[in-house]
Every structure is written in C-alpha cells, then in structure tokens.
Amino acid sequence: MTATFGTQLRGMKGKRERWRDLSPMRRREALYGLAFVSPWIIGLLLFSLFPFVASFVMSFTRYDVINPPVWIGLANYQEIFSGDSLFLKSLLNTAYYVVGSVAIRIVLAFSLAMLLNSKVRFLGVWRTLFYIPSTVPIVAISMVWIYILNARYGLLNWFLSLLGQGRIRWLSSPAYAMNGLLVMSTTWVGVTMIIFLAGLQNIPEEYYDAARIDGASWLQRLRRVTLPLITPTIFLNVLINIISAFQVFNQVFIMTQGGPRDATRTYMLHLYNHAFEFLPPQMGYASALAWILFIILFVFTAIVVMTSDRWVFYND
Amino acid sequence: MTRKLLSVLLLTAMLLSFSVAAQAQNADCQGDVTLTYWHHWGGNRIPIMEAAIAAFEVANPGICVDNVFLPWDNRLPNLLTAIAAGEPPDVTMFGRQDLPFFAATDSIIPLDDYMAMDGITADMFVPAEFGGNQYGGQTWMLPNPTGGAVALGWYNKKQLADAGFDSFPETWDELKEVGMALSTGEDGFLDHVGVNVAATPFLTWLNANGQNWISDDLRTVTINNQAGVETMEFIRDFTNDINYGIEEVSSFYEMTGEFDQTPLILGFDSIQFSGSWQLFQLESHGTPEVFGTDDMGNLGFGVAPMPYGPSGNPGRRGGFSGGWGFMIPKNAPHPDEAWQLVKWMTSQVESNVELELDYDEMGALIGVGDVNGDGETTTKMVGGACWFLQQQQRPSPLAGCDGYAKEGVSHRMAADILGVAVLDGVIIVSPVQPEANEILNRMEDEVLFGEKSVEQALADAEAEIQALLDTFWAEYG
Numbered sequence: 001m002t003a004t005f006g007t008q009l010r011g012m013k014g015k016r017e018r019w020r021d022l023s024p025m026r027r028r029e030a031l032y033g034l035a036f037v038s039p040w041i042i043g044l045l046l047f048s049l050f051p052f053v054a055s056f057v058m059s060f061t062r063y064d065v066i067n068p069p070v071w072i073g074l075a076n077y078q079e080i081f082s083g084d085s086l087f088l089k090s091l092l093n094t095a096y097y098v099v100g101s102v103a104i105r106i107v108l109a110f111s112l113a114m115l116l117n118s119k120v121r122f123l124g125v126w127r128t129l130f131y132i133p134s135t136v137p138i139v140a141i142s143m144v145w146i147y148i149l150n151a152r153y154g155l156l157n158w159f160l161s162l163l164g165q166g167r168i169r170w171l172s173s174p175a176y177a178m179n180g181l182l183v184m185s186t187t188w189v190g191v192t193m194i195i196f197l198a199g200l201q202n203i204p205e206e207y208y209d210a211a212r213i214d215g216a217s218w219l220q221r222l223r224r225v226t227l228p229l230i231t232p233t234i235f236l237n238v239l240i241n242i243i244s245a246f247q248v249f250n251q252v253f254i255m256t257q258g259g260p261r262d263a264t265r266t267y268m269l270h271l272y273n274h275a276f277e278f279l280p281p282q283m284g285y286a287s288a289l290a291w292i293l294f295i296i297l298f299v300f301t302a303i304v305v306m307t308s309d310r311w312v313f314y315n316d
Numbered sequence: 317m318t319r320k321l322l323s324v325l326l327l328t329a330m331l332l333s334f335s336v337a338a339q340a341q342n343a344d345c346q347g348d349v350t351l352t353y354w355h356h357w358g359g360n361r362i363p364i365m366e367a368a369i370a371a372f373e374v375a376n377p378g379i380c381v382d383n384v385f386l387p388w389d390n391r392l393p394n395l396l397t398a399i400a401a402g403e404p405p406d407v408t409m410f411g412r413q414d415l416p417f418f419a420a421t422d423s424i425i426p427l428d429d430y431m432a433m434d435g436i437t438a439d440m441f442v443p444a445e446f447g448g449n450q451y452g453g454q455t456w457m458l459p460n461p462t463g464g465a466v467a468l469g470w471y472n473k474k475q476l477a478d479a480g481f482d483s484f485p486e487t488w489d490e491l492k493e494v495g496m497a498l499s500t501g502e503d504g505f506l507d508h509v510g511v512n513v514a515a516t517p518f519l520t521w522l523n524a525n526g527q528n529w530i531s532d533d534l535r536t537v538t539i540n541n542q543a544g545v546e547t548m549e550f551i552r553d554f555t556n557d558i559n560y561g562i563e564e565v566s567s568f569y570e571m572t573g574e575f576d577q578t579p580l581i582l583g584f585d586s587i588q589f590s591g592s593w594q595l596f597q598l599e600s601h602g603t604p605e606v607f608g609t610d611d612m613g614n615l616g617f618g619v620a621p622m623p624y625g626p627s628g629n630p631g632r633r634g635g636f637s638g639g640w641g642f643m644i645p646k647n648a649p650h651p652d653e654a655w656q657l658v659k660w661m662t663s664q665v666e667s668n669v670e671l672e673l674d675y676d677e678m679g680a681l682i683g684v685g686d687v688n689g690d691g692e693t694t695t696k697m698v699g700g701a702c703w704f705l706q707q708q709q710r711p712s713p714l715a716g717c718d719g720y721a722k723e724g725v726s727h728r729m730a731a732d733i734l735g736v737a738v739l740d741g742v743i744i745v746s747p748v749q750p751e752a753n754e755i756l757n758r759m760e761d762e763v764l765f766g767e768k769s770v771e772q773a774l775a776d777a778e779a780e781i782q783a784l785l786d787t788f789w790a791e792y793g
Contacts (some may be wrong), residue, residue, distance in 0.1 A: 065397070065399075066423050152567070152568075169566075260761070260765075261761045261765050262758070273751075279747065280747075
C-alpha cells in the first residue's frame with residue numbers, strides 16, 4: 001500500500017491500466033483507497049463545490065432565504081456597479097489594507113526570519129514567541145489590540161509619546177483607523193516568518209561560503225545569494241497574504257464595525273451585512289459581491305503567478 | 317484479519333462523516349411533545365432560564381422543552397435557515413426590529429386567536445411594550461423584559477448636585493446646560509463627559525422631539541422636516557460644541573466597557589440613556605465614591621424620562637425601536653403547545669410550582685437540583701414571566717407583576733422605572749429597519765464629521781431609505 005491510488009491505476013511504470021485488467025487484489029486495494037478518501041471527496045463536493053456553483057447561480061437572483069429565489073439576470077451586478085455607494089468605498093479600503101498589510105508582513109517576517117536564522121541564543125524561544133500570537137483566537141487578539149490602540153492609555157501611543165508624538169485617536173479618527181488595523185496585522189507575522197525561516201534554511205551553506213571567499217559583504221550576500229534563492233518563498237508568502245488580506249473581516253467586525261465614518265468598512269464586512277444583517281436578507285446580492293471578489297482575487301493571483309517567472313528563481 | 321480491520325475502520329469513518337450532533341434534552345421530563353425553544357439569555361441568566369423552563373414542564377405535564385441557548389448576534393442567520401429548511405423551533409426569542417419583515421413574509425403566526433382564547437389582553441402590558449409587538453393590526457409576539465424603556469435617563473445625583481443641578485433636565489436646552497457644566501477637559505481632550513447624546517440613536521431623539529420617522533402605513537419616510545433638522549442640529553451642536561467633537565468623544569468612551577465598566581459606573585459621565593438592565597449593574601457595581609449615598613445608605617443614582625425637544629412635549633419622551641419577546645414561527649411542529657410556553661414566559665404571573673434550587677456562596681442561582689453536589693438545596697416557588705425578570709431585578713412589562721412585589725425582590729426604584737416606561741412611545745419599526753439604521757448612522761456621521769449640512773444629510777438619508785421601502789413594497793406589498 002505504498003503506491004498512491006493514481007500510480008496503481010496507471011501501473012507502477014506510469015502506464016495507464018484499465019479497471020478490468022487489474023488483478024482482484026489490486027481492485028480491492030483501489031476500492032479501499034477510494035472508500036477511505038470518500039468522506040473527504042463527499043465533503044468537498046457537498047460543502048465546497050456545491051456552494052461554489054450555487055452562489056454563482058444565486059448571484060443572478062433575488063433571494064431572501066424564506067421565499068424561493070427569483071431570477072433577475074444581471075440586476076445585482078448592475079446595482080453593485082451603479083447604485084452601491086459603499087461598494088467602491090469598501091473595495092478601496094480593502095485594497096489599502098491589502099497593500100499595507102502584505103508589505104508590512106512580508107518585510108517584517110523576512111527580517112525576523114533573517115534574525116532567527118542566525119546563530120542567536122534561545123532560538124526556539126524566540127521562534128515560539130513570535131509565532132504564539134498567530135495561534136490566539138481573533139476575538140482575544142482584537143480585545144488586546146483595542147487596549148493597545150487606546151488613545152489615552154494604549155501601549156502604542158505611549159511608545160510614540162517617547163518619540164515626541166502626540167495622542168493619536170487610532171480607532172475613532174477616520175484618518176488613522178485603517179492604519180491602526182495595519183499595525184494590528186503584524187500580529188500574524190509569525191506564520192509568514194516560519195515559512196521564510198524554512199526557505200532560508202534550505203539555502204545551501206556552500207553558496208555563502210563561496211561568496212565569502214570572493215569577499216562579498218553581508219549586504220552583498222543578502223542581495224546576490226539570499227534574496228534570489230528565497231524568491232519562491234516570497235512568492236508563496238505574497239500569494240497567501242494577498243488572499244487572506246482581501247478577506248479581512250473578523251477584527252473589523254469586532255473592533256470598529258466599519259467605522260469611524262466607513263474608514264474601516266472592508267469588502268467582506270459589506271458583503272456580510274447584505275447577507276446576514278439586513279432585512280430582507282440579500283443573499284443574491286451578497287453572492288454577486290462574493291463573485292466579484294473572487295474574480296478580483298483570481299486576477300491578482302494570476303498576475304502574481306504570470307509575472308513570477310521574471311522574479312522567482314528555483315534552485316534546480 | 318487485515319480486511320476485517322479495514323472494513324471496521326471504513327465503516328467507522330463513514331458513520332463519523334455522516335453523523336449529526338444529538339440535541340440535549342431534560343432527561344427527567346416525560347412527555348408526548350418536546351418543544352424546541354431558542355433563547356439568547358446567556359451568562360448568569362442561563363440557570364434562571366433553566367429553572368423557569370423546568371417549572372413550565374412541571375406545570376404542563378406531557379410537554380417537554382429542548383432548551384437551546386444561541387448567541388444573539390447570529391439570531392437572524394439561524395432563524396432564517398431553520399425556517400427555510402422547514403425545521404423552525406417551536407418558540408424563539410425574537411427582536412422587535414426583526415418583526416415587520418417576518419410578519420410581512422408570513423413567516424410567523426399571529427397570536428391574537430390564542431390570546432383571545434386564554435384571555436390575554438393588551439391592557440395587561442405596559443402600552444409601549446405591547447404596541448411594539450404589533451404589525452398590520454395583529455399581535456405577532458409577546459414581550460418578556462422591559463425592552464421598551466431603553467431611553468431611561470440614568471444619572472449620577474452627586475455629580476449633578478456638585479454642578480448645581482437639583483433635578484434631572486426636562487428639556488434639551490436644560491440638558492445642554494448640564495452638559496456644558498459637566499463636560500470638561502483641556503487641550504482638546506475630555507476629562508469628563510456630562511452626557512454623550514451621540515450614543516443615543518437619532519430616531520430616539522426624533523421621537524422625543526415629537527416626530528414619527530415613518531408614516532403609520534410604513535410607506536413614507538418623514539425625517540426631512542423641521543423636527544428632523546432640530547434633532548440633528550441638537551446632536552451635532554451638543555457633540556461638537558460641548559463634547560469636543562465626535563472623534564474625541566468616541567475616543568473618550570474607548571476607556572469604558574460593559575457591566576462593571578460602564579462610563580456611568582466608573583464616574584466618567586453623569587448621565588446615560590440606557591435600559592432597565594442598568595439598574596442591576598448600578599446596584600451591583602456602583603460605588604459610594606462615585607455616587608455618594610443618601611440617608612438610607614442607598615447609592616445616589618436616579619432615573620428619569622428623556623428630555624424632550626423644542627417640537628416635543630412632556631407627555632412624549634423617549635421611545636424604543638428595539639425590545640424583544642417570544643413568537644411562534646410558521647410551520648412550528650407543535651403550535652398549540654408552543655403557545656403554552658409563550659404564555660408562560662410572557663404572561664404568567666402566579667406559580668404554584670415548587671422546585672429545589674441550588675445557589676452559590678454569593679447567593680446566585682446556579683441551577684435546578686443539587687448542582688454543586690453539597691447535598692444542600694433551597695425549595696422555592698418558581699414561575700415564568702414575572703419570576704424570570706424578578707431574579708434579574710428587572711421590572712416586567714406585565715402589569716400583574718407589580719414591579720418587584722413578588723418573592724421579596726422589591727426595589728425602591730421599580731415604580732420610577734415603570735413610570736418612565738409608561739411615558740415611552742413606540743418608535744415604529746419598518747420592514748427594512750437594519751439597513752435603514754445603517755443609513756441613519758451614516759447620516760449622523762456625515763453631519764458630525766462636517767461632510768454634509770444637516771439639511772443635505774437628512775434629504776439624502778430620507779431618499780435612500782424611501783428607495784429601500786419602495787423596493788420592499790414593490791416586492792412584498
């Protein structure tokens with residue numbers, strides 16, 4: 001049972017075998033394999049693929065959950081692009097968050113990974129300390145950040161006051177509220193850092209030895225060796241962070257509810273309100289919003305993937 | 317052997333993947349009918365609810381209750397999904413702001429016939445409280461707590477007296493005077509707030525200014541008028557001129573929270589417009605340092621009706637658009653038995669059901685029977701509507717409960733609270749209320765942040781809500 005089900009059907013040499021050509025034992029093994037993965041396959045079909053297709057169909061309907069859906073064609077999409085004043089606002093807010101948080105997380109996580117990849121004492125402790133916040137439930141994290149960002153007694157303003165900065169109303173000023181959430185996004189830097197760390201540890205030491213022998217400085221080794229060889233990891237981290245940042249919701253829902261003055265109204269919050277807060281529920285409209293987000297994410301991901309051959313270097 | 321083992325594992329995996337969670341029920345109850353009952357009374361109210369339901373089961377042999385606590389925030393997705401799936405609960409706690417949509421879509425059943433059959437009449441309840449449960453001339457839910465009185469003016473007598481005020485302000489002008497005297501700070505930052513009027517919804521202030529926000533037939537929005545302008549100007553001027561602007565006053569309240577951390581309890585502000593639940597919090601967490609005490613040793617806080625505006629009058633004070641009660645969804649499996657439970661939780665005054673209850677060291681109810689296993693329980697008469705609220709020191713909307721007269725849980729302020737509740741008016745709720753509220757909040761923000769004039773913001777909000785209503789009536793009318 002060491003071979004995968006795929007290699008079994010294709011035969012050990014990769015040649016495709018017909019079902020009727022399989023021996024009874026191989027057939028039995030194949031059936032066992034299928035049976036064992038069937039809960040996952042059924043789950044995927046029922047809870048991912050079906051809702052995925054259903055939401056697409058629903059996006060062309062008016063659906064209040066209680067009454068059957070009514071087909072309205074492209075009306076939801078027309079309303080979103082022509083009559084929804086909060087669509088563009090929430091999209092721009094989200095874009096601001098995506099750009100800011102991805103940049104902050106990538107730079108910070110890479111810097112921390114570089115530090116932790118050196119021979120510092122208590123390496124395991126530092127790694128754990130930076131990773132632990134990523135494991136804390138979002139509600140608890142949000143409550144902590146409400147205190148950190150408090151204008152009067154918050155840790156952040158206290159720290160800034162040491163640098164001569166006056167009080168900033170992080171959560172009640174439209175000019176600063178989204179920036180407060182960007183600062184908060186550093187909470188989850190640990191996950192990205194761990195992936196960077198794994199990437200850094202995969203770089204063969206011989207490259208650095210050769211660079212040192214050639215007289216390369218630390219900065220030159222970073223630019224000429226580390227960065228090029230870590231680009232596959234950067235690529236992965238950028239993708240993961242873009243996708244998660246576009247779906248930012250929990251902290252906004254808990255901490256600001258989209259305020260002040262819609263400054264933190266993100267796309268997912270806007271979608272959530274239409275689906276679950278408003279009456280009548282607007283499931284069709286929310287589905288259309290979800291599909292627009294899917295297309296935006298798809299385009300962004302495609303751009304990153306398609307341009308990756310220009311800046312991602314695989315060490316093979 | 318391997319094959320058998322694999323088969324067992326496979327069967328187990330399949331069973332696990334298709335299994336559903338079992339629902340918990342009271343094992344002691346034997347009955348032909350089991351009602352599914354949803355409510356949102358969390359925290360220390362859970363054992364109180366369990367006792368009230370246990371007493372219902374004793375008083376109604378043959379009916380058992382599957383008592384399900386659900387978070388309030390997810391009530392709509394939960395209820396809508398259950399109704400759409402054809403498996404609604406028999407009885408559910410229900411927000412008044414959600415009523416018009418569910419009634420308009422025929423998703424819940426009217427209670428008038430049941431009420432007539434059992435002699436439950438409107439005059440048994442505080443008028444505003446009962447009025448909020450009607451839609452289209454029918455009664456769709458019955459109230460349990462005094463949700464109606466959400467605009468009670470709770471105030472710190474000591475702070476008002478220190479500033480030279482002997483009584484609670486009657487009008488908006490008098491409220492401004494109190495605010496000017498008690499909102500203090502320096503360099504653009506508040507140290508203390510008299511009252512934050514921006515924390516109370518525009519519709520509540522508008523009601524106190526004598527104006528309905530929507531026509532009785534729920535088809536025409538009426539906020540862009542003189543009363544509306546006066547109301548919005550009052551909120552804007554109070555916030556900007558007295559409370560240092562919306563950014564600062566919002567930032568100030570970040571220091572506070574709920575329960576023992578409310579601004580009034582902490583002494584950060586002097587007046588707070590809030591509900592009857594505030595009484596229990598003030599009594600539990602208020603301190604003599606903040607409130608002082610009277611000759612009897614009582615904390616120095618009071619409660620009074622909301623001040624009225626220039627277009628308002630003393631007979632029409634605050635009002636409410638919220639509040640909650642209990643209803644029966646359409647297609648509920650056992651509507652007749654469900655009515656018995658609704659009646660128990662909303663209209664039941666007397667009880668002859670004795671239960672063994674367990675209390676913790678602080679005297680708080682922890683459950684029915686010997687919960688902590690120390691062999692000690694206390695025998696108590698347990699009931700429904702009145703008893704449930706009395707245990708929380710809340711006045712009941714049910715006139716027969718007589719404030720706090722039962723069970724020895726009397727409170728010196730019960731009459732005050734109910735007196736204010738009687739002055740409350742019903743703020744009419746529209747079928748698109750949640751989205752309308754969001755538009756109204758945005759309107760307030762636009763004015764408070766100086767982005768629009770009062771007149772422009774009111775006109776835009778009125779047009780936007782009117783469009784929502786027109787769409788609703790075109791689809792559901």
